[in-house]
Every structure is written in C-alpha cells, then in structure tokens.
Amino acid sequence: MRYIVTIFSMIIFAVVLAVLFLYAQVRFDANKIIDYKPKITTQIYDRNGELMANLFEEEHRLYVPYDEIPARVIEALVATEDTSFFEHGGINIEAIFRAIIKDIQAMKLVEGASTITQQLIKNTVLTRQKTLSRKINEAVLAYTVEAELSKEEILERYFNHVYFGHGYYGIKTAALGYFKKPLDRLTLKEIAMLVGLPKAPSSYDPTRHMDLSLGRANQVLNRMHSIGWISEGEYTKAMMEHPVVYDETLTRNRAPYVVDEVIKTLLPEYEDIKRGGYQIYTSVDLKLQQLAQESLKVGYEGMISRAGKKTDTSELNGAIVVVENNSGNILALVGGLDYAKSSFNRATQSKRQPGSSFKPFLYQKALDWGYSPLSEIPDISRTYVNSETDETWTPRNYENNFEGLITLKEALVHSRNLATINLLSLLGLDSVYKEFVKDGFKNLSMDLSIALGTFGISPLEFSSFYSMFPNYGVKVEPLLVKKVVNRYGEERVYESKNTEITSPKQSFLMLDMLKEVVNRGTGRNAQVAGIEIAGKTGTTNNNVDAWFCGFSPDIEVLTWYGNDNNTPMQRSETGGRAAAPAFKHFMSKYLELHPETTRKFSMPEGVSARKIDGVMEYFTDVSPLPKSSNKELKEEGGLIF
Incomplete structure (x- = not known):
C-alpha cells in the first residue's frame, strides 16, 4: 500500500510540474504578444522632410497605431481571414470542426481554421508546423491573449508584426515600400493586394509575381463584395485597377556618407538607434547633397583628364563639405567619389594637412595684434637649424622667387610661404601657438612650419574654423542632427555652439583680403559671376593635398583632393587648379537653385x-x-x- 501511495504521489507531482511548466511557457509566450515591443526602423530625414534612409536590424518595420489604420484595411483583413473576428474569443469552433472533417477526409492535416489571433500567435511565438501539440499551444495562447487584449489591440499587433514580403514587416512599411503611399491614401485594390500578402509573402510579392499578387487581391475583393462590404461600383472599379508598384531597396539610403556620420554622432547617446524607431531630422539638403557629389566629380574628372593614361590615379579621391554660415547647419557632406567602392568618409575621418589654406588664421592674429593689410613683411629666404638635431630647413615660395618687402594683403593673395613664415617669426611662435590652441586647433607642431599648415585636420573640422571669416569673427560648430523624436513622440533638439574668436571689424579686414585671393590671386578659378566670393587655396608639399576653402555671404564650401595613400599628385595639381573648379561648379548651380541668396558681404561698424x-x-x-x-x-x- 505504501508503494502505491508513493507512486500515486509521484504521478500527481509530475502532473503538477507539467501543468506549471505549460503555464509558464504559455505565460512567457503570451507576454511577448501582450507586452509587444518590436524592433522598429529608425528613419533619417533631410531638412525639407524628405526621407534620407531607413536604419534597422534584421526586420524593416514602421509602426502604425490602430487609430491610424483605415477602416477599409481592417474590413479587408477581417472579411478575408476571419469574418467572425469580433465575435469569437480567440478560437472559431465552427471553423475548426469544418477543418477537421476535411483533414479526416484527406487522412492528413490539410486545412487550418486559424483566426486572426491565432495567425498573430503563429507569426510571433510559434512555428507554422501543422502538428497537434502546436495547435493545442496555439489555442491556449489564443484564449490567454484574447482575455488580456482588446480586439483593437490584437489587430494593431497583427498589422505591425506580420511579414508582407520584399523585406517589409508591418502594413505601413509595405504601403510605403510597394506604393510610396501612406495607408490613408491607398486605393481599394492596393489594400486588397497588401491584405492578401501574408498568406504567401514570397509568392504574392508584386515586385516579383505581379500576376499572382493581382489574382490574390481579386480574391480579397470577391470576398468583400460577396458579403456586401463593398458596393458593385467599388468592386468593378477595383477589379479594373492595375496599381503601380515600386521595387525599392529597404534602406532607401540616398546619402550614405551622411547616414554613416549620423549613426556615429548619435550612437553613444542612442545605443538602439537601428531598432528604436527614432525619427532623425538632419540639416542636410538632399538636392545640395547630390549637387555636392556632382561638383566633386567635376574637379576629379578635370584632374583625370590632365593626368593622362600613363599616370596612376587609382588612389585619387576627394571630399566636399557645405555649411550654412550663420547656423552651422551642414547642408551637404560628401566623403568620397563613390561610396560603393569606399565607405571611408574623407570629410570626417581623414586627417590631411591644410597647407596654405591655414595661412588666414595666422594673418588674422597679425591683424588682431595691430598689423594692417598694408603692413609690410619680408618675403626673403632663410635657413633654420634645429638645435637638437642640427637638421636644417630652407622653405621656399611655390614660384621659387623672392619679393623682398611685401604687404600682408599681397602675401596672402599670392600665398607667399616665406613672407608667412617670417610673419610668424615676427609675431612670436610661442604667443601664436598658444592662441591657436585656445581657438581649438589640435595636433599643432611647436615650430615655424605650422605657418604652412603642417598638421592634420578633417575637412569638416576645418570648416568649423573657417566659419569665423564669413561670420565676422564668430566660429560656429557644424551641426548635422537637428532633432531626434523617439517612438513615444518625445523630442530632443540640438543646437550649434558659437565661439567668438575676434571682433567683426577685425574679421572684415581678413574677409576683404580673402576676396582679393579670389579676385586676382591663387583662387581665381573659384570666381562666380554675380556674387562676391572669398576664400583661400591650399597646396601641401609635393602636391599631396589640394584644398579650396571658400564662402559666399550665406554658405561655406570646402573642397579637398588627394591620394588615399598620401602619395604626391601631379605637380600641376594645386588647390587653385584642382579644388577651386569644384567650388565654382557647386556655387554656380547653387545660385540657380537659390537665386534669393545674399550676393554681397556687408561692412560692420x-x-x-x-x-x-x-x-x-x-x-x-x-x-x-x-x-x-x-x-x-x-x-x-x-x-x-
């Protein structure tokens, strides 16, 4: 008798454990649906609200709340998949018996009787295998979910979770992907096509099997018509329609260099940036981004044509940055000639020597310390000896000549190296160095070569420093991300930081000198009819780097070219010849797009x-x-x- 009691107790214990295990499993699976938190695609927009890119992990999903789903979409789904959806408690008993009879007749599981709730469960936590154990789990889960969620909440989860083919998860994603339309602008035929997709997403994908997709849509329309949910006229019109379907990439990435920089900028703050469903609004103008890409190629093609067939140009590349002067808004950022060939962003990641384009910062210090544009400095050769290594340095002008005494303005206009080095010596290396560091420059060498820009800096970072000239002495930090909105509608707004480097009146003296660089100096190739342009060319030793840093009263455009392996380009490829034409092309086209832009610089008090x-x-x-x-x-x- 004692053994029987023991065995009976063990059986009861095992049953209890099994029930507890089943409940725990059901509860765990049910919670995935009840506490539904899917991965949602983040979208990046330009300054005009145009979609720039989709960011996602594994599943591309755009979420839509129930109250934003049109009634026609709900009617189409319920009519096709589960007509009694609003009456049953998760399981349709009548449909189950009907399916059982067909299964018995076929001697195998051939037909299901899934409700919309069961379909949601299959897509979320269970497999699609037709086994008895799975059907039991499905039924228990259906009752559990129906007990805790309203019908509207179930439909909301279904429409956002289900796969609609072509990599689109959720009906909002599919509507925008296939038809480039929000849900409230879909036609009845388009709705029918979408609602019919989840049954066989790959087979009914309209970008691959348009005929099958239309046939499935017609079945949906037939069902809606047969039960009286659409009129004869609506049915006839929808049956005749042949919607236009788009075959788009999922990422829709129209500015990959910008997108990479957005991710890099925000990732420390938003670790879930690719799954958190954020709306990111940038300062970039997609039209100007495309124009910048074209302009970069203009300069590149000119260099290629001059190089000839015997010169290796495989490493040649470039970058261009366009910034709005007063706000710091980055209007365009191109980090290379072809992202598909190289995703390395030369506008933000490369550290290249600015060469002579750095000279205006030294000359600005001279002006701030009492020099005038007409003050004279010696343009003569000197040899410098390193006291520690005994190494000598004999800098020279690009033209290999000397002018003797020359004014600051003429020295800058014609980019005279010797005059610039002598100016630094006159001002005092230690004093100037400390000022540069205070202004924010980094990695400067503590020697006279800094006068010629012998340190590394990225084009985007350099654009921040250059902003002080068109902004009359105020350095404006470039701004790429303007606003981030999370999935709950909460906003975070970003603003640029300003730093006053010099006074407006002193800055204007430099601005006028930089205008002369373009009017009659090394930057002549950057001239644009009908607008005042100022800027400075930059060419480093052995023509390794070629820059033009220019600006109008409203925008600043920095262009750079060089070989990725830091080898010299051709001797003829200077900043004025290689980089200035790209600036000119951009600014000329910009004026056509924005004829309202300011044409002349103003003179401050x-x-x-x-x-x-x-x-x-x-x-x-x-x-x-x-x-x-x-x-x-x-x-x-x-x-x-």
Whole structure:
C-alpha cells in the first residue's frame, strides 16, 4: 500500500510540474504578444522632410497605431481571414470542426481554421508546423491573449508584426515600400493586394509575381463584395485597377556618407538607434547633397583628364563639405567619389594637412595684434637649424622667387610661404601657438612650419574654423542632427555652439583680403559671376593635398583632393587648379537653385576705408594704415570714407 501511495504521489507531482511548466511557457509566450515591443526602423530625414534612409536590424518595420489604420484595411483583413473576428474569443469552433472533417477526409492535416489571433500567435511565438501539440499551444495562447487584449489591440499587433514580403514587416512599411503611399491614401485594390500578402509573402510579392499578387487581391475583393462590404461600383472599379508598384531597396539610403556620420554622432547617446524607431531630422539638403557629389566629380574628372593614361590615379579621391554660415547647419557632406567602392568618409575621418589654406588664421592674429593689410613683411629666404638635431630647413615660395618687402594683403593673395613664415617669426611662435590652441586647433607642431599648415585636420573640422571669416569673427560648430523624436513622440533638439574668436571689424579686414585671393590671386578659378566670393587655396608639399576653402555671404564650401595613400599628385595639381573648379561648379548651380541668396558681404561698424592708388583699402583703430600709406594718400589727395 505504501508503494502505491508513493507512486500515486509521484504521478500527481509530475502532473503538477507539467501543468506549471505549460503555464509558464504559455505565460512567457503570451507576454511577448501582450507586452509587444518590436524592433522598429529608425528613419533619417533631410531638412525639407524628405526621407534620407531607413536604419534597422534584421526586420524593416514602421509602426502604425490602430487609430491610424483605415477602416477599409481592417474590413479587408477581417472579411478575408476571419469574418467572425469580433465575435469569437480567440478560437472559431465552427471553423475548426469544418477543418477537421476535411483533414479526416484527406487522412492528413490539410486545412487550418486559424483566426486572426491565432495567425498573430503563429507569426510571433510559434512555428507554422501543422502538428497537434502546436495547435493545442496555439489555442491556449489564443484564449490567454484574447482575455488580456482588446480586439483593437490584437489587430494593431497583427498589422505591425506580420511579414508582407520584399523585406517589409508591418502594413505601413509595405504601403510605403510597394506604393510610396501612406495607408490613408491607398486605393481599394492596393489594400486588397497588401491584405492578401501574408498568406504567401514570397509568392504574392508584386515586385516579383505581379500576376499572382493581382489574382490574390481579386480574391480579397470577391470576398468583400460577396458579403456586401463593398458596393458593385467599388468592386468593378477595383477589379479594373492595375496599381503601380515600386521595387525599392529597404534602406532607401540616398546619402550614405551622411547616414554613416549620423549613426556615429548619435550612437553613444542612442545605443538602439537601428531598432528604436527614432525619427532623425538632419540639416542636410538632399538636392545640395547630390549637387555636392556632382561638383566633386567635376574637379576629379578635370584632374583625370590632365593626368593622362600613363599616370596612376587609382588612389585619387576627394571630399566636399557645405555649411550654412550663420547656423552651422551642414547642408551637404560628401566623403568620397563613390561610396560603393569606399565607405571611408574623407570629410570626417581623414586627417590631411591644410597647407596654405591655414595661412588666414595666422594673418588674422597679425591683424588682431595691430598689423594692417598694408603692413609690410619680408618675403626673403632663410635657413633654420634645429638645435637638437642640427637638421636644417630652407622653405621656399611655390614660384621659387623672392619679393623682398611685401604687404600682408599681397602675401596672402599670392600665398607667399616665406613672407608667412617670417610673419610668424615676427609675431612670436610661442604667443601664436598658444592662441591657436585656445581657438581649438589640435595636433599643432611647436615650430615655424605650422605657418604652412603642417598638421592634420578633417575637412569638416576645418570648416568649423573657417566659419569665423564669413561670420565676422564668430566660429560656429557644424551641426548635422537637428532633432531626434523617439517612438513615444518625445523630442530632443540640438543646437550649434558659437565661439567668438575676434571682433567683426577685425574679421572684415581678413574677409576683404580673402576676396582679393579670389579676385586676382591663387583662387581665381573659384570666381562666380554675380556674387562676391572669398576664400583661400591650399597646396601641401609635393602636391599631396589640394584644398579650396571658400564662402559666399550665406554658405561655406570646402573642397579637398588627394591620394588615399598620401602619395604626391601631379605637380600641376594645386588647390587653385584642382579644388577651386569644384567650388565654382557647386556655387554656380547653387545660385540657380537659390537665386534669393545674399550676393554681397556687408561692412560692420568700426571699419574705415580709403582709396589708395585707385584701390579701396580698409582699416580700423586696431589696425590703422601704415604711415607711408597716409603720406601717399596726402600726396594724392585721397578721400576718407
């Protein structure tokens, strides 16, 4: 008797464990549906609200709340898949018996009787295998889910979770993907096509099997018509329709270099950026992004044509950055000629020497410390000896000549290396170095070579420093991401940071000098009719890097070319010849797109002007004209404005 009790107790214990295990499993699976938190695609937009890219992990899904699903979509699904959906409790008993009879007749499982709730369960937590154990689990789960969720909540989960073919998860994703339409703009035929897809997503994918997709859609329409849910006229019109279907990539990535930079910028703050369903609004203008890409190729093609067939140009590449002056908004960012061939972003990741394009920052210090654009500096050769290594350095001008004494303006306009190095020596290396570091420059070498831009910096970072010239002394940090909205509608807004480097009046003196660089100096190839342009060319030793950093009153455009392996380009490829044409092409087309853009720079308070030798010269109380200029002016009877 004792053994019987023991065995009976063990059986009861085993049954209890089995029931507890089954309940735990059912509860675990049910919670995945009840507490539904799917991976949702993040979307990136340009400044005009145009979609730039979709970011997702594994499943591309755009979520739609129930109240944004049109009634016609719900009617089509219920009519086709589960007419009594709003009456049953998760299981359709009548349909089950009907299916059992057919299964018995066929001597195998040939027909199911799944409700919409059961279909949701199959797609979410169970397999599609037709086994008795799976059907039992499915039934238990269906009752559990129906007990805790409303019919509307079940439909919302179904429409957002189910696969609609072509990599589209959820009906909103499919509507935008196949038809480029939001749900509320779909025609009845388009709705029928979408509702028919989940039964066999691959077979009914309209981008691959349009005939099968239309046939399945017609079945849906027939069902809606037969039960009186659409009129004869609606049915006839829908049957005749042949919708236009688009075969798009899932990512829809129209600016890959920008998208990569957005991810890199936000990833530390948003670890779930590819699954969190964020709406990211950027400062980029997709039209200008395309124009920047075209402009970069213009400069590149010019270099290729000059190189000839004997020169290896396989490593040649470039970058272009376009920034709005006053806001710092990045309007375009192109990190290479072809993203498909190289995803390396040269606009943000490469550290290239700016060469002579760095000179304006040194000349600005001279102006701020009392020099005038007409102050004279020696343009003569010197040999410098390193006291520690005894190594010598004998810099030279690009033209291999000397001018003797030359004004600051002429030295900058013609990019005279020797005059620039001598200016740094006159100002004091230690003092200038400390000022550059305070302004934010990094990785500077503590020697006179910094006058020639012998340090590494990315084009995007360099654009921030260059912004001080068109912004009258205020450095504006470039801004790529304007706003991030999470899946709950909560917003985070981002703003650019400003730093005052010098006063407007002192900055204007440099601006005028940079205008002259374009008007008659090394930047002549950047001239654009009908608008004032200022900027500076940059060419490093052995023509390894070629820059043009230019700006109009409204926007700044930096272009760079060089070999990815840091080998020299052709001797003829200078900043003025290689990079300036790309700037010119962009700015010329920009004027066509934005004829309202500001055409002339304004002169701030505190700047005075005099005509000397027929040329208008500017000065301030900090940077007065040299006495020799005042004497010449008096002799010529010049006027003071």
